[in-house]
Amino acid sequence: MGAKGLDEFETTALLVPEPANRHDPYAVVVLVQHETVGYLPRNDAVRYQALLRHLTTSGFVARVPCRIRGGQFTDHDYDRNGNLAPIERFSARVTVALGEPHLCLPMNTPPQELHVVLPHGGAIQVSGEEHHLTEIKPLLQAEGESYAYATLHEMSDSSGRTVKQLVEVRLDGKRVGQLTPKMSGELLPAIRHLDAMGHMAVSRAKLRGNHLKAEVTLYCARAHELPHDWPGPLGHARPDVQTEPEAPTVGDSSSESPAATGFHAPIPPKPTRIRFVAPPGWPPAPEGWEPPPGWLPDPTWPRAPENWSFWVAE
Structure with missing residues (x-):
């Protein structure tokens, strides 16, 4: 044969x-x-x-x-x-x-504010979690691990002889630790860039532990690993639902066009008396749902076929 x-x-x-x-x-x-x-x-x-x-x-x-x-x-x-x-x-x-069933969905939702989820990257260990077990415990699962959305914020640390700029990590708005000065330096340029654009930086985080001890690990790209035109056009953020949270795709940075980078162009305005149609590979839109003005698809969704018609006549 x-x-x-x-x-x-x-x-x-x-x-x-x-x-x-x-x-x-x-x-x-x-x-x-x-x-x-x-x-x-x-x-x-x-x-x-x-x-x-x-x-x-x-x-x-x-x-x-x-x-x-x-x-x-x-x-x-x-x-x-x-x-x-x-x-x-x-x-x-x-x-x-x-992924394992308990790791397929985050234990929380992304922030309501405008935000960008950083592309997947290597593990970054958060420090100081032992002081914030009360904030972490509600997001832990019986299996001993889960994943959640963490927001990243610049903070000043004056505990030493000099003031240092660090990255503070929060879950649902509550502080759960910070990054080391070295790791903070790897992420601060991206956080500042988004902040200047009016968006919050978000990272996927894996939580491990129980009611006695817990640790938080971020999985996101460092600033020097991001494409030169990242984050592309920004609109209203929408929570993303994935069943393989640690395997998102990253666009090719060799070109500035949306089709080459993996980012999407804004959805065309809706004409009258028609309905929105999602391209192949996108989650089906709930009945009656329409993209709000400026909305952009999740960058990890497949790109729409060339000349795809997002709106069809009723």
Whole structure:
């Protein structure tokens, strides 16, 4: 059996529960470009059922990284005369990336103020968490780890002989620690840049611990790792829901155009008597929802196809 023309590519898939499935009420269909490519294994479907149904009832659909590998291969089978003969077949394998169920959704929501979530990056340990266990405990889970949105703020530290500018880390507006002078220097340029634009800096944070001890770790890009045109055009921020929080994509910084950087251009104004249509790979818009003025899609969502019509006639 020989393979030929084997291809592999990465994309995103939607996971949609099918409670009315007559074979299995826990079935979860996997969609790529809104076409069914398979189902989650039953054990996984059961584990993620509560999470996926929660997203569905909230008007969202889970979107996850997906890899597809397939192509033509030569096999052998018996023909009508009973002779063994070569036959061409097509085979494909679809793999999706899923975090643990308790890590798929943040324990809090992003701030209501205008904000930008920093692109994913290496781990940055927060210090001083031992003094803020009361603020961290409500966001911990029984599994011993969770993730949340943390806001980053510049602060002055005058505890030493000289005044130092550090990064203060907050969860839901409450201080939970700060970064070392070295790590603060890695993030302050980005924080100041956003502040000058009237936006708050937000980072994904992983929380670990229990009622006795906890630690907070940020996962965000340092200032020198950001594209030269970051953060691109800014509009009204919208909470993002992901099922793989530590695997967002980062746009190519080799060009200034929105299509090359991974950032989106603003949605065109809505004409009259039509409705908004989300492109393939975006979470379906709840019934009656329309993008508010200046709204921008999540930078990690797939870019809309060229000449995509965001509005259609009723």
